[in-house]
Amino acid sequence: xxxxxxxxxxxxxxxxxxxxxxxxxxxxxxxxxxxxxxxxxxxxxxxxxxxxxxxxxxxxxxxxxxxxxxxxxxxxxxxxxxxxxxxxxxxxxxxxxxxxxxxxxxxxxxxxxxxxxxxxxxxxxxxxxxxxxxxxxxxxxxxxxxxxxxxxxxxxxxxxxxxxxxxxxxxxxxxxxxxxxxxxxxxxxxxxxxxxxxxxxxxxxxxxxxxxxxxxxxxxxxxxxxxxxxxxxxxxxxxxxxxxxxxxxxxxxxxxxxxxxxxxxxxxxxxxxxxxxxxxxxxxxxxxxxxxxxxxxxxxxxxxxxxxxxxxxxxxxxxxxxxxxxxxxxxxxxxxxxxxxxxxxxxxxxxxxxxxxxxxxxxxxxxxxxxxxxxxxxxxxxxxxxxxxxxxxxxxxxxxxxxxxxxxxxxxxxxxxxxxxxxxxxxxxxxxxxxxxxxxxxxxxxxxxxxxxxxxxxxxxxxxxxxxxxxxxxxxxxxxxxxxxxxxxxxxxxxxxxxxxxxxxxxxxxxxxxxxxxxxxxxxxxxxxxxxxxxxxxxxx
Numbered sequence: 001x002x003x004x005x006x007x008x009x010x011x012x013x014x015x016x017x018x019x020x021x022x023x024x025x026x027x028x029x030x031x032x033x034x035x036x037x038x039x040x041x042x043x044x045x046x047x048x049x050x051x052x053x054x055x056x057x058x059x060x061x062x063x064x065x066x067x068x069x070x071x072x073x074x075x076x077x078x079x080x081x082x083x084x085x086x087x088x089x090x091x092x093x094x095x096x097x098x099x100x101x102x103x104x105x106x107x108x109x110x111x112x113x114x115x116x117x118x119x120x121x122x123x124x125x126x127x128x129x130x131x132x133x134x135x136x137x138x139x140x141x142x143x144x145x146x147x148x149x150x151x152x153x154x155x156x157x158x159x160x161x162x163x164x165x166x167x168x169x170x171x172x173x174x175x176x177x178x179x180x181x182x183x184x185x186x187x188x189x190x191x192x193x194x195x196x197x198x199x200x201x202x203x204x205x206x207x208x209x210x211x212x213x214x215x216x217x218x219x220x221x222x223x224x225x226x227x228x229x230x231x232x233x234x235x236x237x238x239x240x241x242x243x244x245x246x247x248x249x250x251x252x253x254x255x256x257x258x259x260x261x262x263x264x265x266x267x268x269x270x271x272x273x274x275x276x277x278x279x280x281x282x283x284x285x286x287x288x289x290x291x292x293x294x295x296x297x298x299x300x301x302x303x304x305x306x307x308x309x310x311x312x313x314x315x316x317x318x319x320x321x322x323x324x325x326x327x328x329x330x331x332x333x334x335x336x337x338x339x340x341x342x343x344x345x346x347x348x349x350x351x352x353x354x355x356x357x358x359x360x361x362x363x364x365x366x367x368x369x370x371x372x373x374x375x376x377x378x379x380x381x382x383x384x385x386x387x388x389x390x391x392x393x394x395x396x397x398x399x400x401x402x403x404x405x406x407x408x409x410x411x412x413x414x415x416x417x418x419x420x421x422x423x424x425x426x427x428x429x430x431x432x433x434x435x436x437x438x439x440x441x442x443x444x445x446x447x448x449x450x451x452x453x454x455x456x457x458x459x460x461x462x463x464x465x466x467x468x469x470x471x472x473x474x475x476x477x478x479x480x481x482x483x484x485x486x487x488x489x490x491x492x493x494x495x496x497x498x499x500x501x502x503x504x505x506x507x508x509x510x511x512x513x514x515x516x517x518x519x520x521x522x523x524x525x526x527x528x529x530x531x532x533x534x535x536x537x538x539x540x541x
Contacts, residue, residue, distance in 0.1 A: 067087075068087045068088050068089060068185065069087065070085045070086070070087055071083075071085045071086055071087070071088070071090065071184035071185040071186045072085070072184055073085070073184070074172060074175070074176045074183070074184055074188060075175075075176075075536055076171075076172050076175040076176065076540075077175070077223060077514050077517070077518060077533075077536060077537060077540060078223070078224060078517050078518045078520075078521035078522055079518065079521075079522055079526065079527060079528070080172060080188045080190045081189065081190045081191060081521075081522060082188065082189045082190065083184075083186055083187070083188050083189075084186050084187040084188075084189070085184075085185075085186045086151075086152070086185045086186035086187070087185060088151070088152065088153070088185030088186075089154065089182075089185065090151055090182040090183050090184050090185045091131070091151050091154060091155065091156050091177075091182065091183045091185075092177050092180070092181070092182045092183065093117040093118060093119055093131075093177055094131055095118060096120065096131075097119050097120070097129075097130075097131030097132065097133070098114075098119060098120050098121075098122040098125075098129060098131070098132050098133070099111075099113055099114040099117075099119050099120070099121050099122065099132075099133045099134075099135070100122045100123065100124070100125040100132055100133070100134050100135070101123065101124050101125075101134070101135045101136070102124065102134065102135065102136035102137065103124070103135075103136065103137045104123075104124055105137065105163055106135045106136070106137065106163055106166055107123070107124075108163075108268055109135055109163060109166050109167045109170055110123075110135050112170070112268065113133065113135075113170040113173065113174065114133075116174055117133075117173075117174065117177065119133065128155070130154050130155070131154060131155065132155045132156070133155070133156045133157075133158070133173070134155065134156070134157045134158070135157075135158050135159070135166050135169075135170070136157065136158070136159040136166075137159065137160065137161065137162070137163070137166065138159045138160070138161065139159065139160060139161040140161060141161070142160075142161045142165075142191075143161070143165070143191045143192075144160075144161050144162035144164055144165060145160075145162070145164050145165050145168060145191055145192050145195070145226075146160055146161065146165045146189075146190065146191035147159065147160035147165040147166055147168055147169035147172075147188075147189075147190055147191070148160065148169070148187065148188070148189050148190075149169045149172060149173065149187065149188040149190075150186075150187040150188075151183050151184060151185050151186060151187070152185065152186075152187075156173060156183065158170060158173065163270070164226075164270040165191070167221075167269070167270050168190070168192075168224050168270075169188075169190070171221070171222050171223075171224055172188060172190065174222065175222070175540055178539070178540050178541065179539065192224065192520065192521045193468075193520065193521060193522060193523040194468055194485070194486065194487030194488070194520045194521075195226075195486055195487055196226070196227060196437055196486040196487030196488065196489070196520075197224065197225045197226050197227065197487055197488070197489075197516075197517055197520045197521070198225065198226070198227035198228070198229060198274070198437070198487065198488065198489030198490070199216070199220055199225055199227070199228055199229070199489060199490050199491075199492075199513065200228075200229030200230075200231065200274075200439070200489050200490070200491040200492065201213070201216070201228070201229065201230060201231065201491075201492050202231045202234070202491075202492055202493045202494045203230055203231065203232050203239045203254070203494075204231055204232050204233050204234035204236060204237045204238065204239055204285070204494075205234055205235075205236040205237060205493070205494035205495065205497050206448065206494035206497035207237070207239060207252045207253070208502060209502065210254055210258040210259075210261065210262060212502045212506070213262055214261070214262060214265055215506070216228075216506070217262065217265050217266050217269060217271060218265075218269070219513070220269065220271055220513075221266075221268075221269025221270070221271060223513065223514060223517045224517060224521060225271060225513075225517055226270055226271055226272065227271060227272050227273075227274055227333065227489065228266055228271050228272070228273050228274065229273075229274040229275075229276060229335060229489060229491070230273060230274070230275055230276065231276045231278065231335075232254075232275065232276070232277070233276070233277045233278060233282070233283070233285060233286070233321075234278065234282045234283075234284065234285065234305075235282055235283070235284025235285065235304065235305040236250075236284065236285070236497070237250035237253075237285050238250050238253070238285035238286065239252075239253040239254055240253055240254050240256070240259055240325070240328075241253060241254065241255045241256045241259075242321065242324060243324065244320045244321060244323075244324045245286075245289070245317060245320060245321060247289040247290075248285055248286045248288075248289045248290075248317075248321075250285055256328060259328055259329075260328070263328070263329060263330070263331075272331035272332065272333050273329055273331055274329075274331065274333040274334065274335055275325055275328075275329045275334060275335065276334075276335035276336075276337055277318065277321055277322060277325065277337065278335075278336075278337025278338070278339065279307070279318050279336070279337055279338070279377070279381060280306060280307050280309050280314070280318075280338075280341050280374065280377050281305050281306050281337075281339065281340045281341040281342060282305050282337060282339075282340065283305055283306070283307050283318075284304065284305040286307070286317060286318075287305070287307065290313075290317065292313075293307045293308060293311060293313060293314045293317070294306070294307065294308065295307060295308040295309075295342075295343060295353065295356075296308070297346075297352045297353055298351065298352055298353065298354055303342045303343065304342065305340075305342065306341055306342045306343060308355065308356075309356065309359070309373060309374065309377045310355045310356050310358070310359035310373070315377070315380060318381065319381070319384045322381065322384045322385055323384065323388075326385065326388040326390070332389070332390055332391055333390060333391050333392075333393070334385045334388075334390040334391070334392050334393070335392075335393050335394070335414065336378060336381050336382060336385065336392055336393070336394045336398075336411070337394060337395060337398065338378045338394035338395055338397075338398025338399075339394075339395035339396075339397045339398050339416075339420065340395075340397065340420060341374055341398075343356060343370055343374070344370065344371060344374060344400070349369070349370035349371070350369060350370055353370060356370045356373055357369070357370055359373055360372050360373035360376075363376060364376065364404065364405055365404075367404065368404060368405070369403070369404075371400045371402070371403045372403050372404055372405040373405075374400060375400055375403045375405040375406070375407055376405050378394060378398055378407060378408075378411075379405070379407065379408050382408045382410075382411060386410075391410075391412065392408075392410065392411055392412065393411065393412040393413065393414045393437060394407070394411050394412075394413070394414065395413075395414050395416060396413050396414065396415040396416060396417070396423060396424070396426075396429065397417070397420040397423050399411075399413060399424075399429065399434075401424060411434075412434065412435045412436065412437060412486070413429045413434045413435070413436045413437070414436075414437050414439055414489075415429070415436050415437070415438060415439060415440070415471050415472065416439040416440070416441050416445070416491075417441045417472075418472045418473060419441075425472065426471040426472050426477050426481075427477055427478070427481070430477060430481040430484050430485075433484075434484070435484050435485075435486050436471060436484060436485050436486065437485075437486050437487060437488065437489060438468050438470075438471050438485060438487065438488035438489070439488065439489050439491055440466070440470060440471055440472060440473075440488070441454070442470075442472075442473055442474060443457055443461060443462050443465070443466040443470070444457065444462070444466075444488060444489065444490045444491055444512075444516065445457065445491055445493060446490070446491065446492045446493070446505075446508065446509055446512065447493045447495055448492075448493065448494045448495060448496050448497060448499040448500050448505070449495055449496025449499035450499075451495050451496060452495075456508055457490075457512050458511070458512065459510075459511030459512045459513075459514060459515035459530075459534070460511075460515070460530045460534075462512055462515040462516055462519065463515035463518065463519070463526065463530055463533060464530060466515075466516075466519060467519055467523070468482070468485050468487060468488050468519065468520060468523075469481075469482060469485065471485065487520050488516065488519075488520055490509065490512055490513055490516045492505060492509060510537075511534065511537060514533075514537050515533070518533070
């Protein structure tokens, strides 16, 4: 779309966010008058149906622009942020029509939408044909995930400052024409409210097939999610092939070839895969192969899932694995875990684990505690991953209160609970300048078997009650911290792994995923009721 050309006939209509973006650049004809809001309400048939009023005998035939009602806003999930209505026939795909690109960097996006809509991918072309879908890069300085989509004159143009934004524009177009519908005339201007829109999957405790994960990647891409977390190491299993420590790998597991295909598919949908090897707790699968690394208390009783962080061999095996998988997962994000280290849940860790207390004093001075040693472990693992140039996060209960050793300043907080040992109010992290990703277990945790008072989340509760500001429990943090909350992630945990099949999990998370991304994409109150939103989701498939 070229800047500086205004649709004189268009009316700016804001959808969902409650903030109008007004008229904006788009190609068009100045001859058609703008329609009132009343006219829009009367023209409920959408932009694809001509008016039924016939011209008077002998009167000149009206122009095509005047023969269509003012278009209605697209209905998509997530909802578009702004639609500028116009009069015209709209667009629907037809055999033989083309997808063309203005930049070779958009070839992947062009080929994908062409294959999905049954069009011909024609590559980089400058000529114009009826029915074209044209993808272009443009709009310097804007949100790279933003896009502009214009439907005009029987053609579609989608532009954005980066290929990710253009991709999201193609997702909007795909949804608009789903089921034989017509993309409405006019222009969409859209961008996400939050840069992190995630789904996290526990594949350690329950093996999920590569095909199932790939199906979720396609679903996430169409919904404009941009992160997929894979928690693949825990007490119950280690689920990805390893060359550095094959002895820790469980059966069944994903091969590296399968993971590479998942990562490549995710990249084609602009989704970053975020790996997690949790430590120093949740390492039961590693301990099964290396029982000498298991933490034992002063009476010799083993601690489930916890490695003895006073032993250099424990750090070495975890660092070996971190370095190995940094090559398998090339994205710029990493989850270090850090939660639920059981040495810290006893009343006196120093007395219960004297070897940890000694190691803490040796490393950090006479006043150091087991909490200091644990924080130092997290920092050391961060050093390992930082060498691979990653942005790192850790679970909120891995950030311990009252330690002389402080967590690395570049660690983001994955806030999931206020129930665990050491958990603090979100404002404590935010006021210290930390960036937070919202995993609120009150709304966003789907825990198989519903243990420990967890209940399967409903999309309706997320849609009607949750926002990214609701980080812990049901209470929002002050709005002044909104910029530090990077977004959120819906999470599937497989504590009781046989409670549901893969198909049951897919069905159970379907509406919660859609509700979550709606609230991460658009900060305003949704325009549709829950009933309407669910009906739209069912229509879109």
